[in-house]
Amino acid sequence: MDKVNLIEWIKNNFIHLSTNSREDSFEDLKDLPDIIGNARVIALGENSHFIKEFCELRHRIIRFLIEKCDFKIHAMEFGFSEGMEVNQWIQDHGSEERRIEDLLNHFPYPFQIRETLKWIRNYNKTSKSSVNFVGIDIPRNGGSLLPTLEILNEFFLSADPEASIFISDIYRIAKNIDGYSTAQSAFFLNQISEEDKHLLTAQINRLVYRLEALAPQHISRYGESKFKTILHLLKSIGYLDYNSHAMNRLISGKGLSGDMGVRDKFMADSVLWHLKENNSKIILVAHNAHIQKLPIQYGDFLSCLPMGQRLANELGDDYIAFGLTSIEGHTAALYPDENYNFGFRIENTKLTKPIEESIEKILDDNQLQNGILSFRDIPRGSNDPKRIRFDSEYIETSVFDAFDGMIQIPISSVSNEIIN
Known part of the structure; x- marks a missing residue:
């Protein structure tokens, strides 16, 4: 497939988003049910943690999947045991003694994540069936x-x-x-x-x-x-x-080689555990690197066999992974550093323009900056994207094989909790 035909297909199948905010309108998401079909686990990623716009857009998609597509579990890259405590708060409609801020104070989670959990709690007060929050990760x-x-x-x-x-x-x-x-x-x-x-x-x-x-x-x-x-x-x-x-x-x-995948193994087991125990469809939120369906490689070094690869192997078409990425703005670059509170330094880093062979550049070059692209039935060839943003850098991967689709926004920014 030549590049011209690939671009034409992408333009014809790109779903333009009218807003990335937490607004109530779902009109621009009306085609999403046809894309996800009967999948039981829908993963929504992020190319970096701590990004305000990713959290806001996910909030609206999470609402849509709960209200319109009958998803009953919101799973997150969050401790399995700590998730039990958060879910207890979500289901406890009568008590205001504990605040969600107190349950998330061990990490600088963006304000928007707390707002999503508060929305689920309020939704449960009037809904006939409750939505549960679950953690999938190792502790803290x-x-x-x-x-x-x-x-x-x-x-x-x-x-x-x-x-x-x-x-x-x-x-x-x-x-x-x-x-x-x-x-x-x-x-x-x-x-x-x-x-x-x-x-x-x-x-x-x-x-x-x-x-x-x-x-x-x-x-x-x-x-x-x-x-x-x-x-x-x-x-x-x-x-x-x-x-x-x-x-x-x-x-x-x-x-x-492959050692960092042990955590992903546990997270995949946790998703499958929740799927079996609750028998409900799951919205899964985690970093792109965790939800993707191909190994994480740095050159010849195998870093990780990710959670998404394991879930795809186990669930087949019942698992769908949407990566989230951005054209420009700022991102949170993380560097291990024992002198900082959480064992790593976070730098508010300005993004450069998308590089050649990246999914971001293919979309940006064709003014497709804000929307959803499903990779189902996408024509394949030598012009397939081979790179995707990873924090402040890029990783090489076959993007069309690593994900089932991509959600791209024009500008990203680091949450105020991190900047402050």
């Missing part, structure tokens, strides 16, 4: 075992007090590596002994094996759903432990 963005460990400790105190010989060691070490991100927990590993590093891993594994060994007893007493929840929570701290070591190796220049 990979930074701390404690949010999950507190839930596990409460369970084992009642269900299996003898397991305290494992819990006590895990607690003691976890308190010394208590942070807010994967990067921060990776730096904290340098401050504990090799003996404690190995002991933490060993005791987590022993606790997993013991829980599984006593499964019939726990299921009889607490039910299968409760047991599966506890097992998934327990596995999350094991994945976090490995993920911290993987990031530590990467920062030190000794990263192993």
Whole structure:
């Protein structure tokens, strides 16, 4: 397929958006149901975290999918255990004692994300069927075992007090590596002994094996759903432990190929877990790098087999991934730095014009700056885009294979919470 015919097809199939705000109008989204069909998981990405316009546009699409397409779960790149607490707040219509701001104060989440969660809570007050919020990630963005460990400790105190010989060691070490991100927990590993590093891993594994060994007893007493929840929570701290070591190796220049995919493995398992437990369609919000369906490569180095690849393999056409990207403006560039609050430095970085062979340039060159493009049935050839924005840089990938569609906006900006 030559470039002229590709551009003509794109122009004829590009869905122009009338607004990127949180307005109530859905007229420009009326073709979206035909694109997503009967898919059970719709992923909405972002080429960088902390971008105000991505959050605002997603808010309107999330509303549309809930109100018009019967989606009942809003999943996010957010701790599995912490998500349970947020969902409790969303379903608790009568109490104003807790604020969503208090539940999200461990990370600089944009204001617009909080507003989406508040909208879901208010929607549930009058809707005949509730929408649930769920987390899919390891605890506290990979930074701390404690949010999950507190839930596990409460369970084992009642269900299996003898397991305290494992819990006590895990607690003691976890308190010394208590942070807010994967990067921060990776730096904290340098401050504990090799003996404690190995002991933490060993005791987590022993606790997993013991829980599984006593499964019939726990299921009889607490039910299968409760047991599966506890097992998934327990596995999350094991994945976090490995993920911290993987990031530590990467920062030190000794990263192993594919190692950063362990977190994506857990996130994919979490999405499938929620899909099975709730039997409802899911709106999934995460970084483009997590939702894409092809491996993340930097040259010859395999960084990650992402969540999206695993979900596509498992669900087939029931999984659809829309990347979100922008033409110009600013983005949040992230750099690991142990001297900053969250273990990384965030720089408000001006975007350069889209580069050759990028999906952004193909759309921008043809004045297609604000809208949705489905890649279904798109003609393929040598002019296919091979790059897409990733924070302040680009990654190389077969864009038409990595995503099912792209949502492009003209200008992006970093949220005020980050700038301030």
